[in-house]
Amino acid sequence: MKKLLVVGLLGLLSCELPPRQASTSAVLNTVSDSTNRSAAEEYVMVTTAVTMPMYVNHDQAAFKRWGEKMGVNVSILGPAEWDVPAQINVIEEVIGTRPSGLLINGTDPAIGPVIDKAVAAGIPTVVYDSDIPNSKRHAFLGTDWYEIGQMQGREMVRLLNGKGKIAYMGILGLTNMEAGFQGLLDVIKKYPDIEVVGKFDDKANVEEAARITSDLLAAHPDLAGLCGFDSNSGPGIGLAVKEAKRVGQVKITTVDWEPEHLQLVRDGVIQMLAGQKRELFTWYGAQFLYDMVHQTNHLSARDAQVGITNVPTAVNTGLLRITKENVNEFINRSAQ
Template sequence: MSKLSERVIFALLAGVLPLLTGCTRHSKSEHYYLITVNVDLPYWKTAEAGFLKAAFVLGVTAEMLGPKNFDPQAEADELHSIIARKPAGILVSVTNPKLLGPQIDAAVAAGIPVITIDSDAPSSHRLYFIGTNNLQAGRLGGARVAAMLNGKGNVVFFTMPGQPNLDERLKGYKDVFSGFPGIKVVEVFDMKGDAGLAMDKAAEYLGRKGADRIDALVCLQSSAGRDVGESLRRVEANGDPGRLLVTMDTDEATLQLVKDGIIDSTISQKPYTMALMGLKALDDIHHYPVKPLGEDYELDPFAPYPSFIDTGVLLIDKTNVEGVLTRRETAGQE
């Protein structure tokens, strides 16, 4: 072989080998986890689909774990057990910062990158948060309620106090209501992660008459919308219309109630996008680590990571619900 031929072959290899290496940097031995609660909810099944899609594209292993009910302690225990496995990275939705924060810090101290999605723990050493601007979501819902009530009426909320994303939504609603002295927040009901409990309480609210009549019901948590909506449907079937219901998220049952006019509107989030972006971000951090991993990058103008990636919100009502239902059907979501 001539010297020229050898040089040509060497040059080709020098150009091709990095590309081949880049294509094969991943392996199934790289394991990523998404930790949350209520894992069987449609909301989290949608997030899991995004998580698994990213894993398929990258050629890595991904798994969503957590309790099937709303149990922050069980979620913290799950995270603790996952840390011991030394995974390539962890996504976590924070139900209780006091319980989850120390576990997040322990993971980062062990060299495991952690990104929060859906609900944040800003005081922890998580690298950053991917999800909804929940204050904005609450303000969007609050503006809708204020407009539909013409600035006057009694309002109740269904939520789980102490969960950061839900608390931010409630604050957003109250920010808007502060400009409408005719709107009164009668009660903030702790549904304890139980949609059935929310449904029963809704029936009690809807039975109030006179000055105690409830004019608007707001569900700050995904699973409550469908069941509170069914309570409202029964009341309206008995000839007592005129109650406003605003909910969160886009499971098929909620969207159908919007289409039927039982739910006035729902605030859409993007759990699929949160988990898809989250795994890709973890993968990048795993292969191109920054040291020290646990440094406080919040105030660093040259930080390698953002503080927050906003995946967006949208108000869905009868004017645009058909398009969302069609997109869900196309995507194969249930």
């Protein structure tokens, strides 16, 4: 059996949906202690790589805070590793328990059919982070990854004064990252004096990102810039640039704003972070589910029965531009 984690089971509120069934297999038996009261209203987040610090510190923390505020149960389920088939299996199991709502991390287009199953079962279903446009999800909240690429491209042009060699890396093949790569390239192609020397798969691994960077610095001593597209790209790139004693000479832009990213910006190793507003798309995604369950807004006499979704169908939560000038605002936010 795939290793699963379950996090944060909170509160109670009467449920307007039919009672949820007992867990359908051993995969979900781990949440049985939170579902003894069949009338409990429960919202379930299903992701993959549930131990990833970015997910824990932003998505999961916001989801649990939302549950506390609303007085409802929340559960966080998924494999400990990046394992999309395992995520699909978990969603299948959760459908059988009839949760009040499903908040699903849009990790891969392959999860589209199981999202459709959840919708067909009458479960309010919201996708967050990256859209699954081939699905029948009720709503999507997240980041425009093409915009992430454009932001990095514009910043790199500014940092290099429109001239120099660059490379970029991330997880190749993921829909959102490929959109980000394209956004970068569409900016860079307008500047003929910027040469792209390669696209690399760092597999979301710090050590791999560092190895790729070291090899690039050896092969291209005049390399001027590097762009990262996953949460481990920046720390890996930064590590290699520091070891090569090229801090400040090689400009770095990347995504996400975990403590290590922020410190690298403060130290002048990374010049810009394109930060996603993860707390927003998680919090409001959960709120959309709640509003669907409680029919907060009516657009017709029978919205659900006639197939009307009474929440926004797509929300772009925008980006944060984090540089040395404003990085302390984000480092100090934990003290608030």
